[in-house]
Amino acid sequence: MFAQPIAPWLIAPWLIALAAPAIPQAADPLTRPIVTDHAAEWLSPRPPVRVFGKTYLVGFGGLNVALIDTGKGLILIDGALPQGAPAILANVRKLGFAPRDIKYILSTEPHFDHAGGLAALARDTGATVIASARGAEGLRTGRLAADDPQIGYDSRFPAVRAVRVVRDGERITLGDTSVIARATPGHTMGSMSWNWRACEGQRCKAIVFAASLNPVSTDDYRFSASANTAVVAAFARGQAAMRALPCDILITAHADQDGATSRFLTAPGACRTYAASSQRKLAQRLASERR
Template sequence: MRVTSPIIDAVAIAAAALAQVGADPLTRPIVTDRAAEWLAPRPPVRVFGNTYLVGFGGLSVALIDTGDGLILIDGALPQGVVAILANVRKLGFAPHDIKYILSTEPHFDHAGGLAALARDTGATVVASRRGAEGLRSGRLAADDPQLGYDSRFPPVPHVRPIGDGEALRLGRTVVIARATPGHTMGSMSWTWRSCEARTCRSIVFASSLNPVFADGYRYSAPASRPIVDGFRRSHAVMARLSCDILITAHADQDGATDRFRTDPGACRSLAKASADKLDKRLREERGR
């Protein structure tokens, strides 16, 4: 009997990736103590209608079959690219049919695999204007609360910027970009409708809303005011979204165990959890 565990399987994925790509700089593993958790293997699954998940236990990667090509959302870590494309194939799709790859944020855990995915599929990467700047540089922005970590990832040379509220159309699918700044000022969430026969659902792929920070960063500092204001706007946006199904960039967001949520008020709950964490941190910084 073969004994498996998320750690063993995650290591196997990384080893397989290295074996296939050799010294490929775009898939060279990014070392982090959470890689095994984030890349815990999961089979591809249909969420609803033409929407699928092809990612991992800790990092979500979504796939939309528009009828005229595929849309991928997020790219996880570089060493996860082989597994993502394998999951796409398991669903019966061809990676070269991926026309767009949408980015939630310019952080290594969600954007690390974008350069390799774009190269291997020929797809166009799409991000917010601030997000596009970060993807092209492969570096964290100067105002990023996590700048102290100096987390780098393979830069994405060609990125198509998209504005808040702008629609991306492909086949029978319209994806709307929803700016959700705070975690990064370039963070973008994505919404669309997916149908089965006459039943349709509003789906939200939410960017990270967690107020994470590197040592020494203070949300209460005057220079951090735009970040806090960005979070507040994002909380209001997320709470108002039509949200029958919620997919979070981190699949284990706020202790979740399901890969997506269908409970009423899921987006409002996500917004409230983020607001509560931010308020708690602000109180701690102010000594209250």
């Protein structure tokens, strides 16, 4: 007796699946790498570290990302480059926290190196992204504002669909923690720094997560141009605000700001020193443009 041939339509679907070539998964558009000369340095791997109390750093060697455990959920500050988002969440897990417990993500500025990962982080955690009014405009478009000193750079990044806007001095309260929004414009007109108190028993410290305050631009931009008077005035306001902040521990958005080798600074007067550095750099830039 000879075996009858099997009709093609009777072949088990799982046999067809085994024979079919694997189809690669589509790349995640929200974590597609932004290529820059500094990416490897900015995203150099670092283990998560406790700063003080229930405040941690979950970012990288060159870009800081902070995490606050409020007892009723987590607050994340900044999101680094898009391709860094998975590593940030991995560091959150290493600390024993669940990414879905992140309730708020606070943004310092709408630039790709700090806001690039926000869209992916918001999607993967369900958290609400919070920024200044001008910062929110940039996050929603993923583009630089027309008055941004860095407008000459091509700095597109994944847009954040929903952003909650906060005012200067407004408190974001979750659990036992209130984080205060502090407008520190200049680097961008919507730059926002954040400060809060962290405690270990009866000992408490004021922590500041500072937005960038350096006058960065392409070579053809002129801070001294009459059209940019408002930007220079904004730097003065941002520097004054930074000097006035209660500041026992300073975390800068760029971990290597001003040649720092630590991921955070505990030196007395760190915020005043940071403001003075910004003032000095802007004065040097203005002087160079007038030569």
